[in-house]
Amino acid sequence: MQQTLEQLIEACYSLTGEGNCAEYIPLLAEVNPKQLAIAIITHDHQVYQAGDYQALFTLQSISKIFALALAVMDQGEAKVFDRVGMEPTGDPFNSIYKMEIFSYEKPLNPMINAGAMVVTSMIKGRTAQEKVERLLALLREMTGNPKIDMVEEVYQSEMEHANRNRALAYYLKELGLIEDVEATLEAYIRQCAIQVTCEDMARMGLCLARYGVTDRGTPLIPTAISKMLKTFMVTCGMYNSSGEFAIKVGIPAKSGVSGGILAAVPNRMGIGVFGPALDRKGNSVAGVKLLEELSKRFDLSIF
Amino acid sequence: MQQTLEQLIEACYSLTGEGNCAEYIPLLAEVNPKQLAIAIITHDHQVYQAGDYQALFTLQSISKIFALALAVMDQGEAKVFDRVGMEPTGDPFNSIYKMEIFSYEKPLNPMINAGAMVVTSMIKGRTAQEKVERLLALLREMTGNPKIDMVEEVYQSEMEHANRNRALAYYLKELGLIEDVEATLEAYIRQCAIQVTCEDMARMGLCLARYGVTDRGTPLIPTAISKMLKTFMVTCGMYNSSGEFAIKVGIPAKSGVSGGILAAVPNRMGIGVFGPALDRKGNSVAGVKLLEELSKRFDLSIF
Amino acid sequence: MQQTLEQLIEACYSLTGEGNCAEYIPLLAEVNPKQLAIAIITHDHQVYQAGDYQALFTLQSISKIFALALAVMDQGEAKVFDRVGMEPTGDPFNSIYKMEIFSYEKPLNPMINAGAMVVTSMIKGRTAQEKVERLLALLREMTGNPKIDMVEEVYQSEMEHANRNRALAYYLKELGLIEDVEATLEAYIRQCAIQVTCEDMARMGLCLARYGVTDRGTPLIPTAISKMLKTFMVTCGMYNSSGEFAIKVGIPAKSGVSGGILAAVPNRMGIGVFGPALDRKGNSVAGVKLLEELSKRFDLSIF
Amino acid sequence: MQQTLEQLIEACYSLTGEGNCAEYIPLLAEVNPKQLAIAIITHDHQVYQAGDYQALFTLQSISKIFALALAVMDQGEAKVFDRVGMEPTGDPFNSIYKMEIFSYEKPLNPMINAGAMVVTSMIKGRTAQEKVERLLALLREMTGNPKIDMVEEVYQSEMEHANRNRALAYYLKELGLIEDVEATLEAYIRQCAIQVTCEDMARMGLCLARYGVTDRGTPLIPTAISKMLKTFMVTCGMYNSSGEFAIKVGIPAKSGVSGGILAAVPNRMGIGVFGPALDRKGNSVAGVKLLEELSKRFDLSIF
Numbered sequence A, B, C, D: 001m002q003q004t005l006e007q008l009i010e011a012c013y014s015l016t017g018e019g020n021c022a023e024y025i026p027l028l029a030e031v032n033p034k035q036l037a038i039a040i041i042t043h044d045h046q047v048y049q050a051g052d053y054q055a056l057f058t059l060q061s062i063s064k065i066f067a068l069a070l071a072v073m074d075q076g077e078a079k080v081f082d083r084v085g086m087e088p089t090g091d092p093f094n095s096i097y098k099m100e101i102f103s104y105e106k107p108l109n110p111m112i113n114a115g116a117m118v119v120t121s122m123i124k125g126r127t128a129q130e131k132v133e134r135l136l137a138l139l140r141e142m143t144g145n146p147k148i149d150m151v152e153e154v155y156q157s158e159m160e161h162a163n164r165n166r167a168l169a170y171y172l173k174e175l176g177l178i179e180d181v182e183a184t185l186e187a188y189i190r191q192c193a194i195q196v197t198c199e200d201m202a203r204m205g206l207c208l209a210r211y212g213v214t215d216r217g218t219p220l221i222p223t224a225i226s227k228m229l230k231t232f233m234v235t236c237g238m239y240n241s242s243g244e245f246a247i248k249v250g251i252p253a254k255s256g257v258s259g260g261i262l263a264a265v266p267n268r269m270g271i272g273v274f275g276p277a278l279d280r281k282g283n284s285v286a287g288v289k290l291l292e293e294l295s296k297r298f299d300l301s302i303f
Helices: A002-018 A060-075 A077-081 A097-101 A113-121 A128-143 A152-159 A163-174 A181-192 A198-209 A223-236 A239-248 A285-298 B002-018 B060-075 B077-081 B097-101 B113-121 B128-143 B152-159 B163-174 B181-192 B198-209 B223-236 B239-248 B285-298 C002-018 C060-075 C077-081 C097-101 C113-121 C128-143 C152-159 C163-174 C181-192 C198-209 C223-236 C239-248 C285-298 D002-018 D060-075 D077-081 D097-101 D113-121 D128-143 D152-159 D163-174 D181-192 D198-209 D223-236 D239-248 D285-298
Strands: A037-042 A047-051 A194-196 A253-255 A260-265 A269-274 B037-042 B047-051 B194-196 B253-255 B260-265 B269-274 C037-042 C047-051 C194-196 C253-255 C260-265 C269-274 D037-042 D047-051 D194-196 D253-255 D260-265 D269-274
Touching: A002 A037, A002 A047, A002 A285, A037 A198, A047 A198, A060 A077, A060 A113, A060 A128, A060 A181, A060 A198, A060 A223, A060 A253, A060 A260, A097 C097, A113 A163, A113 A181, A128 A181, A128 A194, A128 A198, A152 A181, A163 A181, A163 C163, A181 A194, A194 A198, A198 A223, A198 A260, A198 A269, A223 A239, A223 A253, A223 A260, A223 B223, A223 B239, A239 A285, A239 B223, A260 A285, A269 A285, B002 B037, B002 B047, B002 B285, B037 B198, B047 B198, B060 B077, B060 B113, B060 B128, B060 B181, B060 B198, B060 B223, B060 B253, B060 B260, B097 D097, B113 B163, B113 B181, B128 B181, B128 B194, B128 B198, B152 B181, B163 B181, B163 D163, B181 B194, B194 B198, B198 B223, B198 B260, B198 B269, B223 B239, B223 B260, B239 B285, B260 B285, B269 B285, C002 C037, C002 C047, C002 C285, C037 C198, C047 C198, C060 C077, C060 C113, C060 C128, C060 C181, C060 C198, C060 C223, C060 C253, C060 C260, C113 C163, C113 C181, C128 C181, C128 C194, C128 C198, C152 C181, C163 C181, C181 C194, C194 C198, C198 C223, C198 C260, C198 C269, C223 C239, C223 C260, C223 D223, C223 D239, C239 C285, C239 D223, C260 C285, C269 C285, D002 D037, D002 D047, D002 D285, D037 D198, D047 D198, D060 D077, D060 D113, D060 D128, D060 D181, D060 D198, D060 D223, D060 D253, D060 D260, D113 D163, D113 D181, D128 D181, D128 D194, D128 D198, D152 D181, D163 D181, D181 D194, D194 D198, D198 D223, D198 D260, D198 D269, D223 D239, D223 D253, D223 D260, D239 D285, D253 D285, D260 D285, D269 D285
Parallel strands: none
Antiparallel strands: A037 A047, A037 A269, A253 A260, A260 A269, B037 B047, B037 B269, B253 B260, B260 B269, C037 C047, C037 C269, C253 C260, C260 C269, D037 D047, D037 D269, D253 D260, D260 D269
């Protein structure tokens, strides 16, 4: 496995030249696009890492998965899905047009920004910081890494360019789906700024692969909820390339515009990938290819 | 299992009163909505049936799965997906607006009507009949049932109400995606009119569950293609309820407006369900509930 | 004329029962819907009034006409139309979807809310109050009525229900079309809360009918700009009923959700109508009919 | 006037290099784009012509105006507008998406292709040829030119590239708005292929400017209908530049992809312009500029 990972990193590395770092967040735009890394932790506790695996990066949209976990644990499935749908959209993550033209009363799913903000607003906590602290606590417990934290300057940088998300949030407020726009936005953008390594992500993925039980045996997320998360990862986890990724890779995965991809192969392994050069839909160019090759090599598709 | 199926049929039967038969096709509108049936064939060749399992019904959209299988076997994956995309849409099956407003040059996926027509046009065969004969041959081989055939009068009935599909087809012709509109439409509507039982569908589902190998051991569809089919079933198989179905049931499945649902649980079983009373999105009301309960009872989710 | 107006008011009065007051602004919802009034001032200074002509009401969207006049006088046509388009949309006034799906970089016209906010932001004035004071000054000069003023409690009421407009405003800020969202929103909603009578509106309409010269002979708006305003009134003045109104009435007119309609018949007369019961598109039900009959009776169509 | 026209032609001629002939119809694509012509006939029967005024070209979308006149004279306003709306759309002429997403049951106006086909289908006549013959008879009478006829080869050329229109037509058939798709399409495309000169168009425009009475004093179109036609010309006559054209030129006008523009200044004159180099929305680049300058020079705006 270790050797294969190193070969795949080498084979996919040239693709880092075919994408660009996310440009709408200044701090992300400054990242070196020529990076590629992977970490895998298997069901039997083996850890494999290759490439620039010591790199730190922020979760960005990957945090939507765990915010959803927390909101559903806090409020119950019924209450959450009363305010957000379950359908993939085929549209970009910051899209809102479908809600207007079809008079939908809730965002289509929890993986697009509008839906994720509704979800975050439902996490228990009196303030944005409290919500984020609870999310951090979950992730620290999940990874066994107490140092996982939020990067204040990434949060600040994103907050300064948050007008499209603020527009979505006021639209949601008008519909009665959220109450406090600024608090929701703060919590949402803070959760995006949580910093991890590939190994952290692999451990999170493994917890999902083990149906919510950490690699140290602690049950953190109920089985049914962990299955739900993996389902959303398949149908809407890779932005509006989710369908293609499901065909070509076949593994539940969630990407972020930082270039991270978290993947979970049920009963087998958790995977963390990092490659900040993105394709036009917002997924890591080299990271997607790496997972495609890995899936073929080890027959990881769930289908 | 047999007893469970009978209990589930009984428990879900009342839901047949909460939907309606498809109304836009006169022959389908005449079907008795108060029917519900299921057939399951397991990996070890056990056959279980319950409810109105002797009912005959037409595949309708379920045929899209096998038309895609044949087209990809005939033309190769690259050529087919050059003309049709892989993304779920969240839109109704007869939708076209996204192609116009986003200037897409191909339908978003092979499970919406526009995409399915492109796929059917790529099945080898000089005439519509030849294409359909080849599809019938595939399904007869897959089920071991040589009597599977097309119902001419259902075809005629649908052909008389095919103007929306004809509109889509001319739109596709304008884009250079199909050539002969009437021949494509004929093949597409004929394949929809192929008649089966729940047991036939269960056997088809089992073949997909066994990665393309029939229950008699004959390899019919290459492994990679059978995985691709199951992936499309998850992301777009249940019309614009696919996301919700994936969350609640978690099994690759494809429904048709006749009320049929074909499902495939990898390595475990094929399932055929029939319940002609549909919800507003075109799925069998009672059939979906039946599968949801079944999935919970036997832990069938792939996630 | 006087007798005709009284007859028409009587004939159209029953239509006040077929609409409803705007409901999304609490103070407007409390207005008595059973009112109908008209005032006409002709080119030769005759004043005719009928119905509940002493009623006071707020301009609402009618203010968009004069905000546009002021912005163009302040900044020049080129600069204003660099940030807002000239095309009618066929969509509701609070719509935004077209900007997203077609990646438009500016609102389609200055009569939909998004466009009007961009326009208002371009009126000179360091604060929202200064902008509104300048608009009030223009309207007082135009009507010779120094008592025209803003109703603070209507402003407050609308400001408490402004989240959809705030969503639009942040969308515009993201595009670089406005800078200060709250200041723009304040100016925009304050201008909507300017209170007038039918006679005031008739005098405003007469000024437009006289190509920007008041009935006392003072040139207030350049000829070219006054023509431009009347053109927008024809193509987009009556929300997404503008086309039908142009066909049936044929007079440049602008309506507001308070039930007001301001109309200008070039070289002939200004008209103010008030009827707070609205149709589904936001126009006064009885007011539109009144203008239709009036136009036929006196051959007022410009076409 | 004659001298002014010659100056304007010269001044605008260079703009012929900034557009392209319509490319989707082969015969139109072969036209020399470097042409510009104008003809004006005034209320007092003066004829002025300048530029390439002897050029022959086809009416294309300009025919929609007279097809509408005929349909309304044949069926009455109520029946026609039961099947087609009155609202401008801001969308391209071959657009259909709005009907789908908003579930509209009729095309938004008679100037977009979908609406024009519905209108043409309502012209009396047992066959497509009969409908077109009646339209030709109207135009010959209007212009006093018995030689106006349809160009068979333009019709054939367009018919070979009519799949997008055919798609629209089947969509309309599904909605019950037209019956015979091919007959409607034939009549619609034949009417587009009617060939005229600028002088012919000027005479048609004059008839509209004179409220339906020809320059020889024959009443051809009822006054109310002629006003309605001019209104549609203002709100939707110049494709999705109608709003901008109304602001900048202010004259009722209808353009076609052949490069023709027919304009009618109420009580004053009819105008025919020809300049086949089109802008991206389908209007003659130089022709629009020519009309803008002409309108300013002679104060022709109706607003």
